[in-house]
Amino acid sequence: MPLSYRQTVRFCSPSTLLIALLLNLLTLCPSSAGEFALSNKVLAKIEKQYGDYARLRLLSWRNLINNHQQLDDLAKLEKVNSFFNSLEFVNDIDHWGKEDYWATPLQMLASNGGDCEDFSIAKYFTLREMGIPAERLRLTYVKALKLNQAHMVLTYSPTTESDPLVLDNLVDAISSASDRDDLLPVYSFNGSGLWLAKARGTEKRVGRSERLSRWRGVIARIDEEQVPLSR
Amino acid sequence: MTLYRQIALSIILLLILGFLGTMIVSTSNLRSFLVTQLESHAQDTATSLGLSLSPQMQAQDLPIMTSMVDAIFDRGDYSNISVVAINGEILIERNKPISPEQVPVWFINTIPLQTPRAEALVMSGWKQAATVAVTSHSGRAYNELWSNTVDTLKLFLASAAITLLLGLLAVRILLRPLQRVEMQADAICNQSYPVQKKLPRTRELKSVVMAMNRLSGKVHTLFTDQAALTERLREQAYLDPVTGLGNRRYFNRQLQALLESREEPLAGTFLLIELRGLAQANEKRGYPGGDQLLNRTGKLVQTHVKNTDNCFTARIAGAGFGVVLTGSGIDEAELLAESLCHDLQQLHADGLVESDDICNIGIAMWKHGDTLTGLLSEADIALRAAQSVGYNSWQRYEPPANEQTEIHGTAHWRDYLRSIIDTGNISLVAQPVYSLDDGSESLLHKEVLLRIPDTDGKDITAGIFMPMAERAGLASEMDKLAITALLKHMGANSDATDYAINLSSTSLNDPDFKEWLCKTLGESPALTKHLLMEFPEYGVLRNTREARQTIARLAGIGCRCGIDHFGRGFYSFGYLRNLKVSYLKVDGSYTRHIEQEDDNQFFIQALADTAHSIDIQVIAQAIETVEERDMVKGLKLDGMQGYLTGVPEPL
Numbered sequence: 001m002p003l004s005y006r007q008t009v010r011f012c013s014p015s016t017l018l019i020a021l022l023l024n025l026l027t028l029c030p031s032s033a034g035e036f037a038l039s040n041k042v043l044a045k046i047e048k049q050y051g052d053y054a055r056l057r058l059l060s061w062r063n064l065i066n067n068h069q070q071l072d073d074l075a076k077l078e079k080v081n082s083f084f085n086s087l088e089f090v091n092d093i094d095h096w097g098k099e100d101y102w103a104t105p106l107q108m109l110a111s112n113g114g115d116c117e118d119f120s121i122a123k124y125f126t127l128r129e130m131g132i133p134a135e136r137l138r139l140t141y142v143k144a145l146k147l148n149q150a151h152m153v154l155t156y157s158p159t160t161e162s163d164p165l166v167l168d169n170l171v172d173a174i175s176s177a178s179d180r181d182d183l184l185p186v187y188s189f190n191g192s193g194l195w196l197a198k199a200r201g202t203e204k205r206v207g208r209s210e211r212l213s214r215w216r217g218v219i220a221r222i223d224e225e226q227v228p229l230s231r
Numbered sequence: 232m233t234l235y236r237q238i239a240l241s242i243i244l245l246l247i248l249g250f251l252g253t254m255i256v257s258t259s260n261l262r263s264f265l266v267t268q269l270e271s272h273a274q275d276t277a278t279s280l281g282l283s284l285s286p287q288m289q290a291q292d293l294p295i296m297t298s299m300v301d302a303i304f305d306r307g308d309y310s311n312i313s314v315v316a317i318n319g320e321i322l323i324e325r326n327k328p329i330s331p332e333q334v335p336v337w338f339i340n341t342i343p344l345q346t347p348r349a350e351a352l353v354m355s356g357w358k359q360a361a362t363v364a365v366t367s368h369s370g371r372a373y374n375e376l377w378s379n380t381v382d383t384l385k386l387f388l389a390s391a392a393i394t395l396l397l398g399l400l401a402v403r404i405l406l407r408p409l410q411r412v413e414m415q416a417d418a419i420c421n422q423s424y425p426v427q428k429k430l431p432r433t434r435e436l437k438s439v440v441m442a443m444n445r446l447s448g449k450v451h452t453l454f455t456d457q458a459a460l461t462e463r464l465r466e467q468a469y470l471d472p473v474t475g476l477g478n479r480r481y482f483n484r485q486l487q488a489l490l491e492s493r494e495e496p497l498a499g500t501f502l503l504i505e506l507r508g509l510a511q512a513n514e515k516r517g518y519p520g521g522d523q524l525l526n527r528t529g530k531l532v533q534t535h536v537k538n539t540d541n542c543f544t545a546r547i548a549g550a551g552f553g554v555v556l557t558g559s560g561i562d563e564a565e566l567l568a569e570s571l572c573h574d575l576q577q578l579h580a581d582g583l584v585e586s587d588d589i590c591n592i593g594i595a596m597w598k599h600g601d602t603l604t605g606l607l608s609e610a611d612i613a614l615r616a617a618q619s620v621g622y623n624s625w626q627r628y629e630p631p632a633n634e635q636t637e638i639h640g641t642a643h644w645r646d647y648l649r650s651i652i653d654t655g656n657i658s659l660v661a662q663p664v665y666s667l668d669d670g671s672e673s674l675l676h677k678e679v680l681l682r683i684p685d686t687d688g689k690d691i692t693a694g695i696f697m698p699m700a701e702r703a704g705l706a707s708e709m710d711k712l713a714i715t716a717l718l719k720h721m722g723a724n725s726d727a728t729d730y731a732i733n734l735s736s737t738s739l740n741d742p743d744f745k746e747w748l749c750k751t752l753g754e755s756p757a758l759t760k761h762l763l764m765e766f767p768e769y770g771v772l773r774n775t776r777e778a779r780q781t782i783a784r785l786a787g788i789g790c791r792c793g794i795d796h797f798g799r800g801f802y803s804f805g806y807l808r809n810l811k812v813s814y815l816k817v818d819g820s821y822t823r824h825i826e827q828e829d830d831n832q833f834f835i836q837a838l839a840d841t842a843h844s845i846d847i848q849v850i851a852q853a854i855e856t857v858e859e860r861d862m863v864k865g866l867k868l869d870g871m872q873g874y875l876t877g878v879p880e881p882l
Contacts, residue, residue, distance in 0.1 A: 140357070155357065160317050164357045177357035185357050187282045192350075 036065040036129050042226060046110045054110040061109055065129050073132060077156060080126050081167045081174055088113040089169055102218045106225050119169040120154045121218060124191075125229045132156075134191035134231070143184040144170065153183065191231060234406065235399055242398050243391065250387040254380065261379055262344060262372075269367035273349035276303060276312075277365040281351030284314065284363060289355040297323050308368040310346060314353060316361045329370055334377040342376060344369040408436045412443045422808055422845045424451035454844055458804040461837035468830035470801060471546040473522050474529030477801065482545035482553055483603065485799065488820035489557060490601055492853065493874055497694040498598035499541075499557040500564035502625075503610035504532065504571065505591050505618075506550040508584035515585065524583045528552065528575065528590075535571055540736055540769055541698050543800065558698025560641055561596060561627065568592045568625035576623060591617040592625035599694075645703035648696065651683050652708045658682045658690070659716055660879040661730070664850060664872040667864045675850070675870045676729035676763055680879055681713045697735060706735040707744040714751070720882050721758045731763035733795060736770025745781055753788050760789040763813070767795050768802070775806045782811055793850075804841060812847060814869070819853030825866075826858040836866045843867070 038058055047055040064083055068076055090113035092101045105122040108114040114122070120139055127137060136156055144151040147170075155164035155177065164177045177185070194215045222229055280303055287296045296314065304312050304325040314323040329339075346369045353361035408431040418425050424447045430437050469481035477485070489497055506528055513521040525546070532552055536542050541557040556564060575590045593614030597606045609628040617626040651657065661677040681697075682690040700706045717732055738744045752759040764785060771778040771794060782792045794815040807815075817835065825831050839849045851863040854873030863871060 138352075138359075157358070160359050162358075185354065187285055188352055188354050188357075188359065190352060 036062055036228070038062050039226065042106075046106070050110040050112075054112070057109045057112065058106070061105075061126070065126060069131060073136070073156070073158065076127060076130050076132060077165065077167060077174055080123050080130070082172065084108075084119055084123055084126070085169055085172050087119075089115065089119075091115055100214070102214050104218060104222045104225060104227070105229065106222075106227050116152045116169060120152045120167075123154050123167055125222075127154075127156075128191070128230050138164070138188040138190055139194070140188040141186045143186060145182050145184060151183070155188065235402060238398055238402055239395060242395050246387060246391045246394065250384070253387075254383055257379060257383060258342065258376060261376055262342065265369075265372040265375060266345065266347070269344075269369065269372060270347045270349065272307075273309075273347060273365045273367045274351075276307065276309070277349040277351035277363055279303075280312070280363045280365065281353050284361075285352075285354040288353050288360045293322065300325060308371055309365060310368040311348075311366040312363070314361050314363045317359060322361060327368060329368065329373075334373045338377055338380070339373060344372055344376075405431070405433055405436065407431075408433075408440050412440055415443050415447055419447055419450055420846075422454075422811070424448065454808055454841065455805070457837070457841040457844060458807070461834065461841050462803055464830070464834045464837050465798070465801070468834065471529075473525050474546050474552075475526070475801075476529050476533065476552070477543065477545035479545065479547050482543075482547045482555075484820045484823070485543055485545075486553075486555055486606070487603055488818070488823055488853070489555070490597065490599060490603060490606070491823075492599060492694070492819065493855075493878075497557055497692075498596070499555065499698075500559050500561060501556070501595050501597055501606055501610055502554040502564060502568055502571075503547075503593045503595070503607070503614050504528075504552040504554070505593075505614055506552070507588045507590055507622075508578075508586060509550040511585050512583065520583075524578065525550075527578060527581075527583060531574060531577075532571065535567060535574070539567075540701060540767075555597075558695060559702075560644075560699070561594070562641070563702075564594050564596075565625070565627065568594055572623045572625055588622045590623055593617055593628065594625060595628040596630075641699065641702050644696070644699035645705065648683075648700050648703060648705045648709065652705065652712060655712060655716075656684060657709075657712055657716060658684075659713065659720065659882045661882050662872055662879040663877040664731070664870050665876050666870050667860075667868055674728065676731045678765070678872060679713070679717055679730050679732045679882065681709065681733075693733070701735055701737050704737075706737040707741050710734055710738045710744065711747065714748070717762075717882075718751070718755060718758055721761065722755065727761065729761045729763055731765050731793060733765045733767070734770075736767055736773060739766055739770045739781065740774055740777055745784070749784055749788060752785070752790055756789055762790050764790060764792045765795045765816070766792065768797050768799060768818075771810070772800070772802055772806065775810075779810055786811065796852075798838070804838075807842070807847065808845060814848035814850055815842060816850045816852050816872075817868075822851045822854060822859055822863055824859070826862040832862065832866060835863070835868070839867045 043055055043058060046058055061083070064079060068079055071079070087108065092115055093099055095101075095111065095113055095115070096103070102121065103111070103114050103118045105125050108118045108122050124137055124139060128134065136158055138155045138157070140153050140155050142151050142153055143149070151170070154167040156167065157164040165174050166177050166180050166183070167174055168180070168183075171180075177183075219231070280300065283299055284296050287299065300312055300314065300323045303309075304327075309325070310327050310329055312323070312325045313321060315321050346367050348364055348366045350362050350364050352359050353363050408427070411427055415425055415427060426444045426447055427440050430440055469477055469484075471478040486501075489499070506524070509521055509524060512524045516523075529544075529546065529552070532544050532554065536544060536554060536556075539556065539559075541559075542555060544552065544554045547553045554567070556567070572590060572592060576587065578584045579587045579589055591614055593610045593612070593616070595606055595609040595613055609630075613626045613628040617624045620626060658681075659679050660682055661679045663677050664675045666673050666675050681693045683696060685691045697706065697709065700709050713732060717730060721730060738748075752762065766778065785792055791813040792811075794810075794812055796818045797815040798821055799818045817838065821831050821835060825835065835849075842849045848869040850870040850872065851859075851868050852872055854860050854863065854871045854875050856875060859873075860871055860875055
């Protein structure tokens with residue numbers, strides 16, 4: 001439960017709001033098989049904890065995922081990037097009362113804010129759920145030169161040789177990496193390096209999520225929330 | 232299989248199972264742990280390397296990259312580190328084969344450790360330029376697994392050894408009471424009744440031991456109770472309660488049996504004692520006074536004949552006592568009468584009799600074939616003669632001249648027997664003893680009897696000459712002769728028959744004779760095991776402890792023993808319990824016309840039960856009619872001998 005969250009209108013761009021209002025009417029439609037679905041239990045819980053607007057945001061997110069499956073990669077990137085960038089940037093210590101708390105996408109949306117890791121993770125999982133293959137996405141640790149601090153962004157490359165596209169919460173628009181000379185790349189991880197355990201043969205759920213490494217922790221918590229996001 | 236072995240096997244089996252189970256579980260767990268460790272180790276290394284290599288990749292500085300890889304590879308346990316470019320080209324590769332030295336090859340083959348391969352990206356700016364792959368070396372892991380296995384095995388072997396030792400020790404200690412119970416059971420079978428004083432602490436064993444103790448005590452009293460019952464039955468029929476001597480029935484029975492005994496034609500003397508002052512004592516002091524007088528008289532008479540074998544006393548009338556001596560000469564009878572007359576005068580001195588007219592004694596001789604009434608009348612005539620002679624006197628019956636038989640004194644006998652011993656001029660006859668078991672009717676043994684020729688060449692029976700031999704001190708010599716002759720006969724005819732031979736009571740108490748006997752029997756063990764020694768009841772009772780030792784000694788060399796003429800005297804049966812004889816032969820007086828005598832039947836049946844409870848067979852003697860045989864068979868006796876089934880015949 002975040003320390004401060006704003007239930008007010010100041011949470012998203014006009015287009016997103018419009019879509020949200022329209023699609024509210026469609027909440028009663030049952031989702032077809034294969035679609036991303038949020039159970040009523042989850043929604044009810046979020047509503048109880050975070051309020052009506054949180055619920056609305058989640059529904060918008062769900063609809064975002066389900067309604068744009070057929071778009072091409074770039075279009076999907078646009079949609080997801082702008083959807084999430086409408087949320088506020090808040091430091092963990094202010095938002096959660098802890099240093100370095102990595103929120104799940106659900107938590108981020110419900111609490112209406114997050115820091116750079118939260119943005120990148122949320123975008124990553126959403127894009128994955130929308131069908132973008134894991135090999136094309138990278139979570140990259142960078143240095144933000146202007147701010148002179150550590151930062152994280154999500155990058156997309158259709159092939160390994162291509163110049164990646166950067167999805168950032170500092171800058172609203174998507175641009176190619178070569179254009180972002182305000183960022184210095186340090187190191188990147190792909191999904192298999194982080195979450196896909198099938199290369200190792202065995203996957204054992206060990207320990208509680210607080211004790212795991214951050215990456216594994218956030219995965220564990222996603223699972224605990226019972227939100228069926230693909231890795 | 233013994234309990235020890237069962238427990239040992241169980242312990243070993245359990246420990247093996249335990250070991251295997253523990254081995255499997257711990258190996259599996261350890262392996263999972265090690266694999267996870269190797270995994271994360273490899274992944275961390277890959278990530279670090281990827282991170283370090285990325286700037287150098289961008290700078291296209293392969294030598295630095297190679298150096299970095301070397302630094303990592305050489306420092307840690309890796310089986311492979313490789314850097315592969317996007318296009319598949321291997322830029323750097325390092326390998327180390329897996330060959331852990333301390334671990335046997337079969338172990339490595341049995342437990343496969345999948346060493347996982349971890350990968351990380353090597354970036355060049357924003358783009359991925361290569362992949363670094365790291366595989367941990369499983370050598371250390373194998374060492375861990377192997378030493379785990381070895382340590383567990385050592386632990387289990389040590390536990391097994393200790394548990395086994397302790398377990399077997401505990402079983403041994405716990406089972407000691409059971410061993411004692413076993414010994415108790417054996418003892419009970421051998422007619423001794425020990426009780427375990429120290430009870431074990433284990434509850435189950437404690438209750439077994441207590442039950443055993445109860446059993447032992449019960450069986451002990453069982454015999455005693457039974458014996459007491461049997462004795463009471465006999466007393467009821469045959470005991471005179473006032474004097475403690477046999478009653479008239481007893482007297483008649485015994486004497487009749489002696490007179491009619493066909494196997495052993497006997498002869499002897501009879502004293503008829505009349506107590507004169509009884510009526511007066513009754514008048515003056517009432518019945519208690521009379522009883523006291525009778526009692527004292529009875530005791531006195533008994534004391535006089537206490538050391539005489541082959542004699543019995545009875546109260547045959549209100550004031551009449553009878554003493555029957557078998558195989559004695561007339562002089563002995565006269566001596567006895569003289570001493571009785573003299574000692575009975577004490578009664579007057581003690582004030583039990585008013586006047587000094589105390590008693591009179593009449594002596595008569597008897598031999599096989601005489602009638603009871605005839606003998607009694609002869610003794611009575613002698614008694615009347617004594618009365619007319621005077622107070623406290625005795626007289627002998629003089630048969631009419633033409634009936635006089637030669638009366639030989641002890642000296643004559645001594646010389647005659649001496650000559651027999653020197654010449655060895657004896658002969659043996661045997662009478663068969665048959666089993667009374669349903670259907671079998673087999674031969675149990677043959678009883679061997681001694682005969683010596685008289686001056687006319689006719690056979691004299693042992694019943695006649697043996698009492699003489701005992702008085703002359705030659706009984707043991709005669710016994711030796713007889714046994715030697717029997718052994719010779721047995722050696723010559725090697726059939727499997729058992730032979731029983733009688734020992735005189737003198738021999739039974741003669742240490743030299745017993746030494747000779749044990750030595751002689753010990754020399755021919757094959758014959759000894761077919762030999763049975765019979766002792767007369769009074770001989771055994773003379774010194775029961777001696778008899779017990781002798782019987783035990785003979786048993787040790789394979790010779791069994793039996794008791795002859797059982798029940799002739801009024802002796803308690805208690806002595807039977809520890810005697811360990813194989814059988815007893817009931818005195819013929821009990822089985823004469825037994826089909827008509829209810830009291831005898833009760834007594835015999837009780838006797839049979841008592842004897843059987845301590846594994847002693849009971850054999851009936853002098854069975855002459857089918858009725859007698861059928862009755863004793865019905866009373867559960869084990870064997871019989873008598874003219875019905877076999878007369879003594881020369882060996």
